[in-house]
Amino acid sequence: MQSKLSDIELIEQTLAGNQAAYADLVKRHQRFGFTLAMRFAKNREDAEEIAQDSFIKAYRSLATFQRQSKFTTWLYSIVYTTAMTFLRKKRVDTDSIDDENIYIQLENSSSSHDINSAENKSRSYYLNQAITQLMPDDAAIITLFYMGEQSLDEISKTLGIEASTVKVKLFRARQRLKEKLEHNLKHEVKELI
Amino acid sequence: MNTIEERLWNYIDGTCSEVDRKAVDILIAQDEVYRRKYQELLALNQAFSKMELDEPSMAFTYNVMEAIRAEHAQQPLKAGINKRIIKSISGFFIVSIALLLIMAISSVHTGGAANISVHLPDNLRLPDIKNYLNKPVLEGFLFFDIVLGLFLFDAWLRRKNVSKQV
Numbered sequence: 001m002q003s004k005l006s007d008i009e010l011i012e013q014t015l016a017g018n019q020a021a022y023a024d025l026v027k028r029h030q031r032f033g034f035t036l037a038m039r040f041a042k043n044r045e046d047a048e049e050i051a052q053d054s055f056i057k058a059y060r061s062l063a064t065f066q067r068q069s070k071f072t073t074w075l076y077s078i079v080y081t082t083a084m085t086f087l088r089k090k091r092v093d094t095d096s097i098d099d100e101n102i103y104i105q106l107e108n109s110s111s112s113h114d115i116n117s118a119e120n121k122s123r124s125y126y127l128n129q130a131i132t133q134l135m136p137d138d139a140a141i142i143t144l145f146y147m148g149e150q151s152l153d154e155i156s157k158t159l160g161i162e163a164s165t166v167k168v169k170l171f172r173a174r175q176r177l178k179e180k181l182e183h184n185l186k187h188e189v190k191e192l193i
Numbered sequence: 194m195n196t197i198e199e200r201l202w203n204y205i206d207g208t209c210s211e212v213d214r215k216a217v218d219i220l221i222a223q224d225e226v227y228r229r230k231y232q233e234l235l236a237l238n239q240a241f242s243k244m245e246l247d248e249p250s251m252a253f254t255y256n257v258m259e260a261i262r263a264e265h266a267q268q269p270l271k272a273g274i275n276k277r278i279i280k281s282i283s284g285f286f287i288v289s290i291a292l293l294l295i296m297a298i299s300s301v302h303t304g305g306a307a308n309i310s311v312h313l314p315d316n317l318r319l320p321d322i323k324n325y326l327n328k329p330v331l332e333g334f335l336f337f338d339i340v341l342g343l344f345l346f347d348a349w350l351r352r353k354n355v356s357k358q359v
Contacts, residue, residue, distance in 0.1 A: 019258065026254045034249035048249055048256075055257045056264070124245045131244075146241045152208065167208065171199055178237060 003028075007071040014062060022062075026055050029072065032148055033079050039139035040083035042132060050086050054079040069157060076148060077158040080140065087136075130180040138173035145170055197227065201234050 003010060003024040010028075013021035030051065037050035058065075058078050065074055131139050137159075144150045144158060152170070156163040203209040204217045220227040250256075313319075 019261065022261070023254055023258050026257050030249050030253050030257075031246040034253070035247040038247050044250075047247075048253065051249060052253065052257050052260065056260050059257075059261050060264075123240060124243070127240060127244050128247075142241065147244055147246055152206075167203075171202055174202065174237075174241075175198070177241075 008067060011062060011065065011071065014059070022059055025071075029075060030055070032072070033075065035147060036076060036079045036140060036143055037083055039131070039143050040087060040136045046086065046090075050083050051079065053086075054082045057082060070154065072148065073150065073154045073157050076144060076150070077160070080158055083136075126181065126185060127177075130177055130184055133180050133184075134173065134176055137169070138176055141166065141170050141173045142177060197230055198234065201227070201231050204231075205234060205238050 003021070005013070005021075005024070007025065007028070010021045010025045014025065033051040033054055034047055037047040037054070038044070041047040041050055054075070058075055061078075065071065131142060134142070140159070141155060144155045145152075150158065152163045152166045155166045155170075159166065161169075200209070200213070200217060204214060209217065217227075221231050222228075
């Protein structure tokens with residue numbers, strides 16, 4: 001059972017030495033932290049490593065958290081930087097041509113799926129599948145905006161870019177996601193939405 | 194330049210200006226193309242909002258807390274010592290030394306200093322300090338002090354640098 005205390009109250013208790021309070025905070029935000037990490041890592045093992053590292057880093061720097069922004073905004077920025085460091089360590093350049101090829105391959109492999117099986121699969125499955133075909137930055141912005149319920153300003157703090165840039169990036173990311181859905185599902189996209 | 198889609202997304206997100214919002218309201222009501230596009234994007238927006246989060250492994254929280262506990266266990270003793278204990282011990286010694294000094298100074302009889310007579314044994318010869326504290330010795334001592342000071346300063350800067358990186 002999760003705690004009914006607010007994030008700030010749990011942080012205060014953690015800083016006072018109550019580690020169980022931090023466990024509650026982890027339980028509360030682990031799903032989103034993990035989902036955001038999945039947008040970069042593309043496999044569960046790496047995503048878990050990124051998300052766990054992020055929570056450990058957040059614990060270490062909890063005393064430096066200034067309560068001017070939401071805890072989630074601060075936490076997601078840690079997940080983002082941890083994921084970027086992780087990708088760099090793995091020598092994966094997200095903007096490289098190689099990466100584009102990976103996404104094109106993913107795209108082709110998914111388009112070869114039997115479209116008739118679409119009826120048996122959920123909307124969420126197809127959306128998640130389309131998101132995994134996006135570039136990590138696009139996927140992260142979509143995830144933060146829709147699943148993390150972050151405003152454009154909050155996303156700009158998380159990613160360290162201007163809010164106006166986030167707005168443009170979000171628009172482009174949604175366009176690309178729509179295109180992926182249309183490509184994957186052909187005519188069934190209208191039924192899906 | 195705003196495309197129809199960009200304008201409609203801003204309308205759906207609520208990030209457009211009041212004037213633009215009213216203009217889009219009219220366009221949706223009167224223009225068939227706008228209305229269809231709006232309904233399509235609205236449906237898409239709702240679908241995006243209903244996306245489900247991924248579920249990490251059952252041991253996720255346990256693993257995080259275990260890593261934190263392990264980190265605490267590895268914490269060096271120096272970092273684990275309560276600074277207040279150190280301060281109170283040093284405070285005790287400072288107060289004790291100060292009291293001893295006050296007592297010693299107050300018990301000195303300055304007026305009778307001229308009457309003090311010390312009887313040393315005849316065969317005792319005290320070393321003449323002036324012979325030892327010559328210029329080269331003092332210079333050597335100062336040089337050693339400077340080198341030692343530089344070493345300590347270097348060690349302090351290194352520690353400061355490490356703590357910044359952590």
